[in-house]
Amino acid sequence: MDDLERNKALIGTYWDAVNSEDYATLESVHDPAARNHAPAAFDLTESPPEGKPLGPVEVRETYQWIRSGQPDLHVEVEALIAEDDQVVAWVRATSTLTGTGGPIPPTGRSLDFHHAHRFRIRDGRIVEHWAVRDDLRAVAQAGVVTPPSRPGA
Secondary structure (H helix, E strand, O other), rough: OHHHHHHHOOOOOOOHHHHHHHHHHOOOOOOEEEEEOOOOOOOOOOOOOOOOEOOOOHHHHHHHHHHOOOOOOOOEEEEEEOOOOOEEEEEEEEEEEEOOOOOOOOOOOEEEEEEEEEEEEEOOEEEEEEEEOOOHHHHHHHHOOOOOOOOOO
């Protein structure tokens, strides 16, 4: 297996661990000095250029927080693209807002939306992360906001 395939497999393991709530594996694939360049859900503040910590402790806390509001969270990897030391994952996230934590109130509604995640890998561990999520679609599906109607629609 070459480095590109090894890196893609690592990111596959990452998402498998998210789906199974295997925090030990999730922590093991994150370098303790990893940095996150993606804002939190619905966070419009500027992220520092060096990113924020996303080591084993932070990744566990992040997914525990998300799962506290969306206990049935499932992420399907639709595509993995690798180049040099980076992997981009195009994923589909589905869940139901039944818990009391996380970024969206517990409306009981289902979510189904996409994310793009970019990971940089060094020595078999994630050292940097970027993401773009369709947060607007998520809050519209949750019933938290009503998108404006399109003229003529």
